[in-house]
Amino acid sequence: MPIAIVSVPVTDVARARTFYVETLGLVVLRDEAMGPDMRWVQLQPKDSGATVALVTWFDAMPPGSVQGLMLAVDDIDAEHARLAAAGATVSPVDEQPWGRFTMLQDPDGNGWIVAQLTNPDEVKTR
Template sequence: MAVAVVSIPVRDQVAGRTFYTEVIGLAVLRDEAMGPDMRWIQLQPKDGGATIALVTWFQGMPPGGVQGLMLGVDNADAEYARLSALGITVSPVDEQPWGRFTMLNDPDGNGLILAQLTAPEEFRTR
């Protein structure tokens, strides 16, 4: 069973779409009306994988309620430099046994981690 869609609660779906596509670099998979006041906005990394949906309809998921969503990147230092140049507040790049990462918040306060993951030790020795 694969992760298909992760819901990200936002106040304004259009503003969220702009941030996640123009700043983070995700691609629009679907953007369709769901009644008069909602849209199904589903985004995906350009090379595939699990998707996110920008949601406004879950009472138990207020905007900013997601923390720790980890997105894989090729180079954490390059992402830090790119986002800093755009005026985005990002944490200094940190290094842990599982990889290098920087953290930021989307406009609604959802916490994102951009991580350059390393392979587990048993895979590096093969």
């Protein structure tokens, strides 16, 4: 049973949508009104996978409360440079046994990890 949608709480859906599309490079799957005061904005990484819904309606999930969501990339150095050029504040690339990664936050403070994951078979042979 794969994860289909991860809710990310934001204050301003339009501002967050711009960040997730223009900075992170996600693709808009849906952007539809949900009544007079809400929008359903659903995004997905270009190479598929679980989707992200930008939400404003969960009282128990204030904007900025999601931390540690991870996006996998093939080349962390190239992605780090691309994110920085797109205006994101990214941490220096760090290395751990599970992979190399950088961290950043969306405009509301939700924390993301962008990682080049190490193949588990390679780790076993070290």
